[in-house]
Amino acid sequence: MFRDASPGLLLVLLSVLGLSHGCLPEPPSAYRFTGIVCRLTYPAAVVLNEKTTKVIEAAFQHTRYPSVKGEKSILFIGKVIYGLDNLEIHNLSIGQSVFELHPGEGIALKIHNVSAVFKGTIQYGYGSWIVNLAHSIDFEIESQIDLGINPKLYCGASKVAADTSDCYLNFHKLHLHLQGDREPNWLKKLFTDFITFTVKLVVKGQICKEINKVANILADFIQDTAKEYLRIGGISVDIGITTVPVITANYIESYHKGLMSYNNTVSFISDSSFHPSHLTENRMLYFWVSDQVFNPMLTAAHQDGMLAINISGPELTDLFKKNLSSDMPVFIRKCLLESTSPTLRVWSSRVPSLNTSTLGTRVRAEASGELDCGDGGTLFFKTNVVVDVTASYAEKKLFLHGNRSQVVVLHAELPSQNVLLSDEQLEFIMEAIKEIGIPKGLSVLEVELTKVLDKQGTYLFDIFNPEVLPQDGFVIIQMDFGFPHHLLVEFLKKTLQ
Secondary structure (H helix, E strand, C coil), rough: CCCEEEHHHEEEEEHEEEEEEEEECHHHHHHHHCCEEEEHHHHHHHCEEEEEECHHHHHCCCCCCCCEEEEEEHHHCCCEEEEEEEEEEEEEECCCCEEEEECCCEEEEEEEEEEEEEEEEEEEEEEECCCEEEEEEEEEEEEEEEEECCEEEECCCCEEEEEEEEEEEEEEEEEECCCCCCCCCCHHHHHHHHHHHHHHHHHHHHHHHHHHHHHHHHHHHHHHHHHHHHCCCCCECCCEEECCCEEEECCCECCCCCCEEEEEEEECCCCCCCCHHHCCCCCCCEEEEEEEHHHHHHHHHHHHHHEEEEHHHHHHHHHHCCCCCCCCCCHHHHHHHCCCCCCCEEEEEEEEEEEEEEEEEEEEEEEEEEEEEEHEEEEEEEEEEEEEEEEEECCCCEEEEEEEEEEEEEEEEEECCECCCHHHHHHHHHHHHHHHHHHHHHHHHHHHHHHHHHHHHHHHHHHEEEEEEEEEEEEEEEEEEEHHHHHHHHHHHHHHH
């Protein structure tokens, strides 16, 4: 059964499928190499079809029609030589559109009532032993067209490709109007048949070619946008697909590598646990992300020095106003109250790791820190930290929640005095890290990650009821959304260049 849709829906669906560097023939064989899965359900397609008519309009309006020359022998007149020049489209309007997802095959799209006026110039000459004349007249052709496209998806050398050669136009109306009063009625009748037939062939060939061109432009645009979205500094993620996307009657699902790249090193996934049963069809958009995507990104962030924080001045002293059960050591109190500008620097001193379960994402890290008190000396400490983190997104901000945490102080000393801390002093440091340090670190990370999302334009999307669901070894992000109008505007600007 065909369903209402926008003509641009086809192009949008094809463009989200991503790049590939060698596709496996069957999805089950590719699951274990898959780090990220995207499922776009039918309700999402309904939203996408609301405004993507502009995409198909761009295909029509930017089509360039070649000049056409031909000749025809007419009884009593002789050979008529003609040419069509300067063919342009005007007054374009697109009516109802329907689409259907063909499970295991592709997408069928039908667009009804595409109305347009084609304007151009006819150059013609005719003659016999009596006359030999040449003329030029402007013309208009009123048309009403149904457009159909049945693309087939396949794996190309480095991407999912769409074969749109099964493209057809049905002309329900094609009326030729010659301009000027000097042309006799017989001339109009003469041209109506074979000129309109020629226009049909030209329009069909060029429109179908332009649709394929626009689809490729849109695919490149979306893929480039997605690549940049997953880039942070020198860290990037390969979103190339591992196999041909799966099409069912209710969704399109694509399978992506999710390989982190940093400093000429690339991560590797060979034992991913994905299975289609992990995802439902109740929400509009789903992302399945393996821990094997997150862990290499943590490694790269550690190597790049991103996992560090500096706090000084009033911001630092305010943090320690929190009431703790342990007594604050005298040297820390003096450092915070008597130093001119105390500074705390904390950094990841070993590659952290994470493991996701239904309780959240458990992050294990070794963190080192220095509390610089100026002339009052320096406190150095090294700790093992384990914290269970869950995430949420609301009001266009990311929130991280530390549910449980464990802290073990491995080493703590005052290097200038060559003094190790006592058990009571270590107890204070552990409590301070647990009650002050971890919440502060998560709040800083919230702000920084929200800035990254904002930089990539996430705030421009209308995202409704997003949920981040931790599972065993992976995370599911599911949401409903409004049409990303800014992407359409950017794409049309690119197409109009």
